[in-house]
Every structure is written in structure tokens, then in C-alpha cells.
Amino acid sequence: MIKIQDIEVKSVMTKSNLPVADFSVNPYVGCTHACKYCYASFMKRFTNHSEPWGEFIDVKYWPEIKNAKKYAGKEAFFGSVTDCYQPYEAKYKRTRTLLEQLQGSGISVSIATKSDLVLRDLDLIKTFPHARVSWSINTLDESFRREMDRGVSIERRLEAMRQFYKAGVETTCFISPIFPGITDVEAIIRKAKDCCNLVWMENLNLRGDYKGKILAWIHEYHPELDTLYHDIYTKKDRSYWMELDMQMRAFCEAEGLPYVRNDDSVRSRHGQPPVVVNYFFHEEIVNRVNERGWSNGDCYFLSKKRNTDPGSSCRTSLGLRLPMYNT
Numbered sequence: 001m002i003k004i005q006d007i008e009v010k011s012v013m014t015k016s017n018l019p020v021a022d023f024s025v026n027p028y029v030g031c032t033h034a035c036k037y038c039y040a041s042f043m044k045r046f047t048n049h050s051e052p053w054g055e056f057i058d059v060k061y062w063p064e065i066k067n068a069k070k071y072a073g074k075e076a077f078f079g080s081v082t083d084c085y086q087p088y089e090a091k092y093k094r095t096r097t098l099l100e101q102l103q104g105s106g107i108s109v110s111i112a113t114k115s116d117l118v119l120r121d122l123d124l125i126k127t128f129p130h131a132r133v134s135w136s137i138n139t140l141d142e143s144f145r146r147e148m149d150r151g152v153s154i155e156r157r158l159e160a161m162r163q164f165y166k167a168g169v170e171t172t173c174f175i176s177p178i179f180p181g182i183t184d185v186e187a188i189i190r191k192a193k194d195c196c197n198l199v200w201m202e203n204l205n206l207r208g209d210y211k212g213k214i215l216a217w218i219h220e221y222h223p224e225l226d227t228l229y230h231d232i233y234t235k236k237d238r239s240y241w242m243e244l245d246m247q248m249r250a251f252c253e254a255e256g257l258p259y260v261r262n263d264d265s266v267r268s269r270h271g272q273p274p275v276v277v278n279y280f281f282h283e284e285i286v287n288r289v290n291e292r293g294w295s296n297g298d299c300y301f302l303s304k305k306r307n308t309d310p311g312s313s314c315r316t317s318l319g320l321r322l323p324m325y326n327t
């Protein structure tokens, strides 16, 4: 039984310290997609929820946005610590309400989801400048997907991606998190490459209280991977990611797909092959960000240091549009 409550907030537009996304937007607290690996589950601590992650949502109500034009030229990232299109959005429509309040303001929107409910708002979303929508897909195996999240099926995510792409909206296939020894990255790219402008690849990061849960799950269902996970997540051996990086570089070359690391500046137009971006090496980026004087608060998940406002950080590096580094 999901515990639902309404809450009033002063504003849903949270200023962000992120390099490009000026605002992060989370019309709900909590997320009933309940992914086992959810980075955002730390939100429980900030909101005094004792229920397990995925078993509660707070529905936010905010004063109607007046003078939305003040956001012209800015960018909002939808869904840094929730999924704005989780199933309850069908009933409460808080994401749609916000889009309606911002429509015509000149703000651009970037939306991350594991749902096809976003199709309901396609006509609205495509009126925003530089709108882009990403779907997280880390497997084509529905039984593994069901073990890990309560989002819609992979086929439904892909179909939503196709429809947005067909409508001229920029789409991203977000292969995240990549589970070593389980996620077949090449198969996912083959499936999505005709309906996305970008492919982002992000490795599974394990920290916080979900680390133990994921490792226990691997031990129960994939004991043959215990050693690999121990090497990666206890001994901090990076060779798996380095080998996958080389493998993906070769794959992309063979498939005619541009391949870059840690670079969000390259774009492909509709009809061109998507750009594949490797974000395996988060710590590298953090170090460089720090060297260049970005504050640790720019990204909770990259820096491991919490931002003062949890809603202004993103659940993954990839929603953040990191500073551009070619390696």
C-alpha cells in the first residue's frame, strides 16, 4: 500500500548549481518505480519518511507561477530525485500542470523517465525550445527489469522513444545503470539507435544502503558474478570498465556511431546515427571538476558531498550535462 500525502511548497523550481541545468524540478517526493539501485533514495532522510523507498509519495502543490517569462533562456531538468511520470502522475498531473505553467516562457526542458506516460504530454513538450527526453534502459530482459524496477516494460519505453523521435523531439537512450556481466549494451544500442539522438552509458555505482542489497541480489541470483562484483566494488578494480570502453569504441566504429567519453557537447540531428557517450569514469570527472574550481556542491552524486538542497542535485551524472571533457 503506497502512502500518499499532499504537501504545499513555496516553489517547485529549485535553483541548481549545475553547470547547465539552471533548475531542477521534482513535482513529487519519492518514486513508486522503486528501483533497487535508486540513487535518490537518500531523500527519505530529508523528508522524515520511515516507509521503504517506493512505498510513499508526497504530491507537491505550489503557488501558480506568475511571470514565467523570467525563465526564458534557462533550462530545467525534470526528475532529478523522482520520476515525474511515475504512475500517480496520471491522477495528480503535477508534472503536466507545471509544463502548462511554463509553456511559452522560453525555458528549455530535459526530462528523464522510465515511463511512457510522458506520451500524454508530447504535444505540450514539443512546444518547448530544445526539449529532450531520456528513457532509462539497462536490459532487454524483462525478468531482470522486473527484478530491478517497477517502471513500464522496455518495449513500452522504446515505443515512447520512437514516438517522440518521430515527432521531432530530441531523445536519449540512457543505458543506466550498466550491471557488469548482465547488461548487454550492444543489444540495447542496436534496438534503440534508429529512434534516438544520443546514447548515454553509465556504470552501476554502488554506495549507500543499496550497495548491500544489490550485492546480496547478485549473490542469490548470479553467484558466478560474485568475484567480478567483489573486484569492482570492493577492490575498486576498474579493468572491467576499461575493457568495456574499448569494446564499445570498436563496436561503435563498426556500426558507424560517433563515440565520445564524458562529452555532452556533440549532437546528432534526426536521421543521423546517435552519438554514444561513455560516462563510466565518474571519479575522473569529479577530480577534473574540482581541479577547475567547480564546487563539490555541483553534484551530490559525483562529489559524494551533499548539496544543501537535496532537490537541486541529480540522481545521476547524466542528467547534469557535465562540463565538457574529451579524453
Ligand code: SF4
Pocket (backbone or CB within 6 Å): 031, 032, 033, 034, 035, 037, 038, 039, 040, 041, 081, 082, 083, 114, 149, 315
Ligand atoms: S531511479 Fe529514478 S525511476 Fe527509479 S526509483 Fe529512483 S527516481 Fe524513481
